Amino acid sequence: MLTVLDGLGDHACKELEGFTPLEKAYSSGARRLKENGSQGLMNVISPGVPPSSDVSHLIMFGYDVEEEYFGRGPIEALGEGVELREGEVAFRGNLATVRIENNHPIVVDRRAGRISGEQTRELVEYLNDEVKCSEDCKVVFKPLSEHRFVMIVSGEGLSHEVTDNDPHAEGKPILLCQPLEEAKDKKGAEKLAKIVNDVTIQAIEKLSKHELNRKRRGSKLPEANAILVRSAGTMRRMRSFEEKWDLKAACVAAGPLYRGVAKAVGMDVYDVEGANGLLNTNIEGKVSKALELLNSYDFVYLHFKGTDVASHSKNPVAKYKFIKRFYDSLRLIDDFVLNSTTIVVTGDHTTPCDRGMHTGEPVPILIASKGLRSDATKVFSEREAAYGGLGRIRGCDVMPILLDSIEKTVEYGTRPSPRRVNYMPKRLMYLSITRF
Amino acid sequence: MLTVLDGLGDHACKELEGFTPLEKAYSSGARRLKENGSQGLMNVISPGVPPSSDVSHLIMFGYDVEEEYFGRGPIEALGEGVELREGEVAFRGNLATVRIENNHPIVVDRRAGRISGEQTRELVEYLNDEVKCSEDCKVVFKPLSEHRFVMIVSGEGLSHEVTDNDPHAEGKPILLCQPLEEAKDKKGAEKLAKIVNDVTIQAIEKLSKHELNRKRRGSKLPEANAILVRSAGTMRRMRSFEEKWDLKAACVAAGPLYRGVAKAVGMDVYDVEGANGLLNTNIEGKVSKALELLNSYDFVYLHFKGTDVASHSKNPVAKYKFIKRFYDSLRLIDDFVLNSTTIVVTGDHTTPCDRGMHTGEPVPILIASKGLRSDATKVFSEREAAYGGLGRIRGCDVMPILLDSIEKTVEYGTRPSPRRVNYMPKRLMYLSITRF
Numbered sequence: 001m002l003t004v005l006d007g008l009g010d011h012a013c014k015e016l017e018g019f020t021p022l023e024k025a026y027s028s029g030a031r032r033l034k035e036n037g038s039q040g041l042m043n044v045i046s047p048g049v050p051p052s053s054d055v056s057h058l059i060m061f062g063y064d065v066e067e068e069y070f071g072r073g074p075i076e077a078l079g080e081g082v083e084l085r086e087g088e089v090a091f092r093g094n095l096a097t098v099r100i101e102n103n104h105p106i107v108v109d110r111r112a113g114r115i116s117g118e119q120t121r122e123l124v125e126y127l128n129d130e131v132k133c134s135e136d137c138k139v140v141f142k143p144l145s146e147h148r149f150v151m152i153v154s155g156e157g158l159s160h161e162v163t164d165n166d167p168h169a170e171g172k173p174i175l176l177c178q179p180l181e182e183a184k185d186k187k188g189a190e191k192l193a194k195i196v197n198d199v200t201i202q203a204i205e206k207l208s209k210h211e212l213n214r215k216r217r218g219s220k221l222p223e224a225n226a227i228l229v230r231s232a233g234t235m236r237r238m239r240s241f242e243e244k245w246d247l248k249a250a251c252v253a254a255g256p257l258y259r260g261v262a263k264a265v266g267m268d269v270y271d272v273e274g275a276n277g278l279l280n281t282n283i284e285g286k287v288s289k290a291l292e293l294l295n296s297y298d299f300v301y302l303h304f305k306g307t308d309v310a311s312h313s314k315n316p317v318a319k320y321k322f323i324k325r326f327y328d329s330l331r332l333i334d335d336f337v338l339n340s341t342t343i344v345v346t347g348d349h350t351t352p353c354d355r356g357m358h359t360g361e362p363v364p365i366l367i368a369s370k371g372l373r374s375d376a377t378k379v380f381s382e383r384e385a386a387y388g389g390l391g392r393i394r395g396c397d398v399m400p401i402l403l404d405s406i407e408k409t410v411e412y413g414t415r416p417s418p419r420r421v422n423y424m425p426k427r428l429m430y431l432s433i434t435r436f
Numbered sequence: 437m438l439t440v441l442d443g444l445g446d447h448a449c450k451e452l453e454g455f456t457p458l459e460k461a462y463s464s465g466a467r468r469l470k471e472n473g474s475q476g477l478m479n480v481i482s483p484g485v486p487p488s489s490d491v492s493h494l495i496m497f498g499y500d501v502e503e504e505y506f507g508r509g510p511i512e513a514l515g516e517g518v519e520l521r522e523g524e525v526a527f528r529g530n531l532a533t534v535r536i537e538n539n540h541p542i543v544v545d546r547r548a549g550r551i552s553g554e555q556t557r558e559l560v561e562y563l564n565d566e567v568k569c570s571e572d573c574k575v576v577f578k579p580l581s582e583h584r585f586v587m588i589v590s591g592e593g594l595s596h597e598v599t600d601n602d603p604h605a606e607g608k609p610i611l612l613c614q615p616l617e618e619a620k621d622k623k624g625a626e627k628l629a630k631i632v633n634d635v636t637i638q639a640i641e642k643l644s645k646h647e648l649n650r651k652r653r654g655s656k657l658p659e660a661n662a663i664l665v666r667s668a669g670t671m672r673r674m675r676s677f678e679e680k681w682d683l684k685a686a687c688v689a690a691g692p693l694y695r696g697v698a699k700a701v702g703m704d705v706y707d708v709e710g711a712n713g714l715l716n717t718n719i720e721g722k723v724s725k726a727l728e729l730l731n732s733y734d735f736v737y738l739h740f741k742g743t744d745v746a747s748h749s750k751n752p753v754a755k756y757k758f759i760k761r762f763y764d765s766l767r768l769i770d771d772f773v774l775n776s777t778t779i780v781v782t783g784d785h786t787t788p789c790d791r792g793m794h795t796g797e798p799v800p801i802l803i804a805s806k807g808l809r810s811d812a813t814k815v816f817s818e819r820e821a822a823y824g825g826l827g828r829i830r831g832c833d834v835m836p837i838l839l840d841s842i843e844k845t846v847e848y849g850t851r852p853s854p855r856r857v858n859y860m861p862k863r864l865m866y867l868s869i870t871r872f
Contacts, residue, residue: 038822371791371795372447372795372797373445373446373447373448373786373788373797373818374447374448375819375822376819376820376822387822387823388822389477389818389819389822390483391477391483391798391822391827391828392827392828393483397482397483397484399484400482400483400484400485400796401483401484401796402484403484404484404485404486404795404796404797407791407793409484409485409486409796411486411487411488411794412481412485412486412487412488412491413487413488413489413490413491413492413501413505413508
């Protein structure tokens with residue numbers, strides 16, 4: 001069971017008498033795991049490099065993101081329940097408010113006053129009718145909650161290696177979508193960038209004329225008169241987690257990004273009543289669902305977003321209380337599960353409350369398993385993890401360690417191929433003596 | 437002096453009041469080394485990946501096994517004193533007992549009742565006369581001790597990338613030898629697999645007709661009526677340890693695999709009376725031989741198998757006593773040697789007594805040298821090694837550290853170097869709407 005407390009790692013906080021939220025939350029629930037395991041510090045990528053959440057999860061699941069990652073857009077779209085076809089390029093998007101200044105559209109509100117999902121639906125369907133794609137390609141908008149949508153571009157010869165038009169800040173002009181400097185398919189990226197820029201301009205022209213925006217102007221509400229798009233990615237089929245590791249896998253997560261990552265690697269994704277990816281989520285319900293799933297799955301990925309939410313709002317007290325509630329829920333783990341399951345508690349990155357953003361600092365990781373050595377440390381915490389038995393690991397080490405704990409590895413050296421940790425002959429064929 | 441206590445790493449054992457065998461064995465002999473050195477944890481390959489012993493040693497000796505490792509068969513053959521020519525494919529083999537069921541030979545005894553070496557010699561020489569190789573290749577059997585032999589296949593266009601016919605369990609049918617899924621030379625592997633399958637069938641046919649098996653049937657002894665082969669490898673000349681590191685190297689080991697690895701890298705291999713690769717080996721004799729060799733060699737590799745033997749039979753008390761005996765023998769090291777020699781004590785992998793198999797957990801390593809920094813830890817042990825001065829290293833770090841301790845390294849910096857971590861977009865350009 002891999003439990004990810006998003007943005008878990010932190011700094012010592014004066015609001016917590018110099019403890020980190022994780023240290024302050026330490027309690028009997030955590031102690032039961034700690035006594036059974038080793039802790040360490042994990043740089044998911046490498047020291048000083050802050051990972052984004054989707055990439056971080058893929059690495060921990062054992063994927064080579066250089067080869068296999070196809071961009072965040074499709075992952076979020078999948079997580080929102082949008083169906084994508086192989087080869088389609090997906091962007092996440094916001095309806096936004098802009099004012100025009102010297103021919104530049106300047107972003108006034110990145111969320112158009114958090115316009116309702118109903119109005120967003122009306123506006124993006126209008127865009128689907130009105131916006132014409134200038135090339136031999138097709139653009140479709142799909143509404144999500146509030147101001148959010150997905151923009152899907154399909155056609156031949158496109159590459160998603162383009163920049164966002166979203167300046168990610170208010171008071172700034174919408175950016176020109178451009179091929180990334182390091183784009184491998186420059187021509188495909190140029191083609192897509194041209195489409196995005198053209199569609200952005202058309203959308204601004206069309207949206208300002210829509211009846212609904214006329215009404216919003218009248219009611220002094222911010223108009224939804226522009227589209228901001230970001231995180232282009234091309235939908236591709238990834239090798240599933242089960243194909244890769246021969247482990248049937250399920251996910252319990254509420255946040256769309258995490259559900260999307262799980263879907264992208266073919267995990268079955270489960271809902272829990274009252275789970276919402278926020279601080280007031282149903283922690284016990286999620287833990288209890290994960291434990292139930294252990295009966296029918298080999299691997300359960302359990303994600304909590306509350307820790308990261310508290311970190312981004314620079315609230316160490318809320319973060320500590322959230323971790324405490326999680327620890328309290330660990331009493332649901334009975335001794336049979338504790339003794340027969342490898343249980344991991346970690347984060348996908350560090351989000352210290354004093355900085356309120358992802359940093360490149362390592363995250364603490366605790367691996368409790370009867371199959372592995374336990375260490376001499378007492379408290380699961382950022383500071384003790386620095387001299388724990390797991391030492392300093394990378395995200396790509398997680399799956400090999402978990403497979404080792406359940407005896408799913410094969411000794412390296414008995415076969416000519418190494419890096420494949422899980423080499424097992426697929427077909428056993430028997431010698432048949434027909435001559436007898 | 438590199439001392440490898442095979443399968444050294446372990447877990448806390450209830451039979452040892454919660455200590456690991458290494459912790460429990462700690463005594464004055466070890467203290468003399470520890471005071472002079474630093475410890476750490478070593479993942480010979482990477483976290484979670486259990487290495488086989490031959491590969492682990494090659495990595496610690498500084499070899500790139502991806503490029504240079506040629507398979508276990510020839511290494512074991514070399515260790516047994518069998519001479520091999522460049523390009524020959526060698527398998528380790530057992531004479532075994534099978535019964536035929538629906539045309540499948542089912543393994544009844546993998547060692548044919550541990551048939552004597554003398555009888556094995558008679559049977560494999562009979563096979564050398566009777567078995568015909570179906571292709572333009574040649575098959576030769578060489579007897580070893582008891583039921584063991586080496587099977588050598590020579591000829592053009594062969595690749596050793598094939599599976600074992602040995603099911604490694606009794607009650608199972610002999611397996612069809614097949615090309616490995618990841619074989620680079622599929623054609624060569626197919627050719628070899630075809631030979632192995634054909635020879636296996638011929639051997640079963642011929643052996644059952646041999647006079648000796650008729651007699652064994654009469655005496656109710658298990659017949660030696662089949663061959664099981666495993667660990668194919670192609671003999672290739674490796675760059676010698678001395679060519680690689682400019683150090684004249686010797687080996688003191690009794691186990692054939694370890695002697696084979698040493699021979700494969702051109703070390704001189706020495707015998708010691710009473711040394712046998714078992715728990716009751718002559719520990720003092722081996723340590724004393726290694727110390728003597730330090731007078732004429734730059735590098736001495738000293739191997740003990742007892743620790744691993746105890747681990748595989750899940751006997752932590754025997755393991756602790758073996759380590760204790762080894763520590764006691766360290767009084768043979770005089771102050772001159774202690775002050776002038778880099779002395780390493782480590783394992784090639786972890787074999788915890790509770791699991792009885794190689795795991796991917798790191799092994800403790802102690803490097804004592806006047807040329808290197810010593811650390812603040814007190815006891816050489818798995819748990820203290822987690823925060824020792826060597827930190828977490830890989831097997832490939834061993835030789836550089838040893839060379840550094842004796843001032844045989846060159847400063848790095850005269851060559852261009854790696855990784856760009858910090859990609860940031862160079863130009864931000866703004867969208868301009870000229871149509872307004």
